[in-house]
Amino acid sequence: MEEQSAEQRQTTLQIAGMTCAACANRIEKGLGKLEGVDRANVNFALEQASVTFDPSKVAVADMEKRIASLGYGTVKEEADFRLEGMTCAACANRIEKGLSRLPGVSGASVNLALETAHVTYNGAEISVPDMIRKVEQLGYRAVRKEEAGNGDDRKRRELRSKQARLIVSAALSLPLLWAMVGHFSFASWIYLPAFLMNPWVQLGLATPVQLAIGAPFYAGAYKALRNRSANMDVLVALGTSAAYFYSLYLTLEWAASPHAMHAPELYFETSAILITLILLGKWFETLAKGRTSEAIKKLMGLQAKTALVVREGREMAVPLEDVVAGDVVLVKPGEKIPVDGVVLEGRSAVDESMLTGESLPVEKEPGDGVFGATVNRYGALRMKALKVGKDTALARIIKAVEDAQGSKAPIQRVADAISGIFVPIVVGLAALTFLIWEFLVAPGDFASALEKAIAVLVIACPCALGLATPTSIMAGSGRAAEFGILFKGGEHLEAMQGVQVIVLDKTGTVTKGKPELTDVLIEGMAEAEALGYVGAAERASEHPLAEAIVAGIEARGVALPAAEQFEAVPGYGVRAVVEGKPVLVGTRKLLEREGVGYAQAVPAMERYETEGKTAMLVAIGGEYAGLVAVADTIKASSAAAVARLKDMGLDVIMMTGDNRRTAEAIARQAGIGEVLAEVLPEGKAEAVKRLQAQGRKVAMAGDGVNDAPALATADVGIAIGTGADIAIEAADVTLMRGELTSIADAIAMSRRTMANIRQNLFWALGYNALGIPIAAIGLLAPWVAGAAMALSSVSVVLNALRLQRANP
Numbered sequence: 001m002e003e004q005s006a007e008q009r010q011t012t013l014q015i016a017g018m019t020c021a022a023c024a025n026r027i028e029k030g031l032g033k034l035e036g037v038d039r040a041n042v043n044f045a046l047e048q049a050s051v052t053f054d055p056s057k058v059a060v061a062d063m064e065k066r067i068a069s070l071g072y073g074t075v076k077e078e079a080d081f082r083l084e085g086m087t088c089a090a091c092a093n094r095i096e097k098g099l100s101r102l103p104g105v106s107g108a109s110v111n112l113a114l115e116t117a118h119v120t121y122n123g124a125e126i127s128v129p130d131m132i133r134k135v136e137q138l139g140y141r142a143v144r145k146e147e148a149g150n151g152d153d154r155k156r157r158e159l160r161s162k163q164a165r166l167i168v169s170a171a172l173s174l175p176l177l178w179a180m181v182g183h184f185s186f187a188s189w190i191y192l193p194a195f196l197m198n199p200w201v202q203l204g205l206a207t208p209v210q211l212a213i214g215a216p217f218y219a220g221a222y223k224a225l226r227n228r229s230a231n232m233d234v235l236v237a238l239g240t241s242a243a244y245f246y247s248l249y250l251t252l253e254w255a256a257s258p259h260a261m262h263a264p265e266l267y268f269e270t271s272a273i274l275i276t277l278i279l280l281g282k283w284f285e286t287l288a289k290g291r292t293s294e295a296i297k298k299l300m301g302l303q304a305k306t307a308l309v310v311r312e313g314r315e316m317a318v319p320l321e322d323v324v325a326g327d328v329v330l331v332k333p334g335e336k337i338p339v340d341g342v343v344l345e346g347r348s349a350v351d352e353s354m355l356t357g358e359s360l361p362v363e364k365e366p367g368d369g370v371f372g373a374t375v376n377r378y379g380a381l382r383m384k385a386l387k388v389g390k391d392t393a394l395a396r397i398i399k400a401v402e403d404a405q406g407s408k409a410p411i412q413r414v415a416d417a418i419s420g421i422f423v424p425i426v427v428g429l430a431a432l433t434f435l436i437w438e439f440l441v442a443p444g445d446f447a448s449a450l451e452k453a454i455a456v457l458v459i460a461c462p463c464a465l466g467l468a469t470p471t472s473i474m475a476g477s478g479r480a481a482e483f484g485i486l487f488k489g490g491e492h493l494e495a496m497q498g499v500q501v502i503v504l505d506k507t508g509t510v511t512k513g514k515p516e517l518t519d520v521l522i523e524g525m526a527e528a529e530a531l532g533y534v535g536a537a538e539r540a541s542e543h544p545l546a547e548a549i550v551a552g553i554e555a556r557g558v559a560l561p562a563a564e565q566f567e568a569v570p571g572y573g574v575r576a577v578v579e580g581k582p583v584l585v586g587t588r589k590l591l592e593r594e595g596v597g598y599a600q601a602v603p604a605m606e607r608y609e610t611e612g613k614t615a616m617l618v619a620i621g622g623e624y625a626g627l628v629a630v631a632d633t634i635k636a637s638s639a640a641a642v643a644r645l646k647d648m649g650l651d652v653i654m655m656t657g658d659n660r661r662t663a664e665a666i667a668r669q670a671g672i673g674e675v676l677a678e679v680l681p682e683g684k685a686e687a688v689k690r691l692q693a694q695g696r697k698v699a700m701a702g703d704g705v706n707d708a709p710a711l712a713t714a715d716v717g718i719a720i721g722t723g724a725d726i727a728i729e730a731a732d733v734t735l736m737r738g739e740l741t742s743i744a745d746a747i748a749m750s751r752r753t754m755a756n757i758r759q760n761l762f763w764a765l766g767y768n769a770l771g772i773p774i775a776a777i778g779l780l781a782p783w784v785a786g787a788a789m790a791l792s793s794v795s796v797v798l799n800a801l802r803l804q805r806a807n808p
Helices: 021-032 059-069 090-101 127-137 151-181 199-213 213-224 232-255 268-291 296-302 391-408 412-441 446-459 463-483 490-496 508-511 526-539 546-556 588-593 600-608 638-647 660-670 681-693 706-711 727-732 741-776 784-804
Strands: 009-016 037-043 048-053 078-082 105-111 116-119 141-144 306-311 314-319 328-331 340-345 348-353 362-364 381-387 484-485 499-507 516-522 563-569 573-578 581-584 614-620 623-631 653-654 674-676 698-702 716-720 733-735
Touching: 021 037, 021 059, 021 362, 037 733, 048 059, 059 105, 078 127, 090 116, 090 213, 090 268, 090 412, 090 463, 090 563, 116 127, 116 600, 127 141, 127 581, 151 199, 199 213, 199 268, 199 716, 213 232, 232 268, 232 412, 232 446, 268 446, 268 784, 296 391, 391 463, 391 484, 391 733, 412 463, 412 573, 412 741, 446 784, 463 484, 463 490, 463 581, 463 741, 463 784, 484 741, 490 716, 499 508, 499 681, 499 706, 508 653, 508 660, 508 698, 516 526, 516 600, 526 546, 526 563, 526 573, 526 581, 526 614, 526 623, 546 614, 546 623, 573 638, 581 588, 581 653, 588 614, 588 784, 600 614, 600 623, 600 660, 638 653, 638 660, 638 741, 653 660, 653 681, 660 681, 681 698, 698 706, 706 716, 733 741, 741 784
Parallel strands: 499 653, 499 698, 653 674, 698 716, 716 733
Antiparallel strands: 009 048, 037 048, 078 116, 078 141, 105 116, 306 314, 306 328, 328 381, 340 381, 348 362, 484 733, 516 623, 563 573, 573 581, 581 614, 614 623
């Protein structure tokens, strides 16, 4: 970034999609017309736009929108950081705002539960070190994720540190608690050593807790106040300091009075026990938060650790990360396949349940694709590595889950807005409570007024509010991944629960996407003999229907003779000579052209076509011999899945490019009442828009390349994971198991997760709405308020963890 003047700034945007100088000219003119843009210069060779502008009149985001409206894009870079030093939602909110306001940053999202930040930025304007410096200026620490090392090790160290501080704090605080309890009449039977009542002993016990164990609270409060904001540390530091330093004053006053007979009523136990309880809550919270990433750990545990590769004619075991695309890999029976690739030699059955949910092993032979982390059952395989590292199917799943867990749901905006102003309001309420008690309720009773103010300060920590949404998103998206449902982000997890209409593509979504031989009707000769002729004729054809016929005949155990002649007649069928007899397989037109009568077959043909099947006539030796029917049959789970979606209150529509008769036949079998048939690929997105124009929230499910525009247009795009990569990229939700039942599962998990978030927000907000007034009227001792505050965060995290046991 280069400063032009007090009013103007210059920025450089990387442009994508330009094909010629005319494109550069168009963008230049478009940017120049924006109010506040003084000068725009687009360099076609460098694919960059240099813009001088007035930031008070136009923002970089406005320029990006203008470029997008002209049909081009801006290249963005992304960076992920691990953050250290956050204590509550106010911290996360402050870092997020600080990063978002940096020139060149177009988006920043901070996740309190994961302690991470994701930033989208323009590399020509700002660098990663600039962002790290900004975080440090705010009083925290940021490290690039790639450089942060093993997150589990860091969390273990953090947990051990918190545990050590807790043990020391508890050891010093328990004698103070003992002394406090001994004051109550109901505990008169408890033995109380006299020395514990000595103010100097209490000071000696409380001081290390307050000034050493509690030092991080002071440091955090100082950094927050230095940046003109407030967080949990401010509340804790204020509350405990008030109790500690007031008690210190009373102790010194007592020591200075030669006539004092009895020790004054001190509040050292209040400050020490508050800090101990807060540390206890944070320790429990860290333990519970560690469990929210169980899904990622389980997925990572599926990976093979090593691979047996062939290099320079020798077999050698290498770490998984050293396998490169093109390596020849040997996989023995019972071993995990290390990377994605293709079988070169060998036959086996592979357990792909971790990817597809299919419990039966899949037969593999040369030419078949295999995926990393799946298990080779019984045969040795020699394979070629095609996708390694972050490109494997499992790595993409892990990345999708990490992205979802690190993202924000729109509902979190409520918590962010509240947490941004929460602490200053609480400090104000605590001050007001003190003044009311000191001057109106109990004039002159300073200690009582101070106690009430401390209770208000410590009960109102915004931690629970900040954890309410991200912990549920982490647990919910992680649990969904275990069922093969990948949400791309928290916003899609939230949007899924509001869907009213499910639009299903037919081929590959409702149906198997692969035609099968369904019916055989032979007249005048043995069925096996006739099928032998048909299979021999069709075997030479590359048409998908021919492949289905041959596969179906072979599955019936029929031996196929060799065809002596073969001819494919486009639009009609095939003509062949088998064992000296002419064989025809095809349409009505084919038999009519060859002069073969088929009147007796018409009723059966029409019946099959009404059922959505493709019927083909068969003639052998110049005479009609029967017909075979082929259909793309519906998946076994489709009808039950549609019924479940309807039970959930959703309207289900099937959309296809097929003719209406076939489409309606498939829809009847699946239990779908509304059909959009004969829709061209480019018309699918328009059909979705028409449904949205009716004010309905639409989800679109598909698996083909031609479904991608409709998936992107829908409120929620759902890709069947067994389909094309482009469909998966365009979608918001990916179903790895390729079954319609997963759509209902995804909606159920979305509804459960959002219900869990609402519960968390209700309790977090309700807890403060009830706790603050109760503390203000004097019904909560500060140490009770501290315990309640500490446990509120733990309760929110534990509630979110219930999602890890949820079933869709």
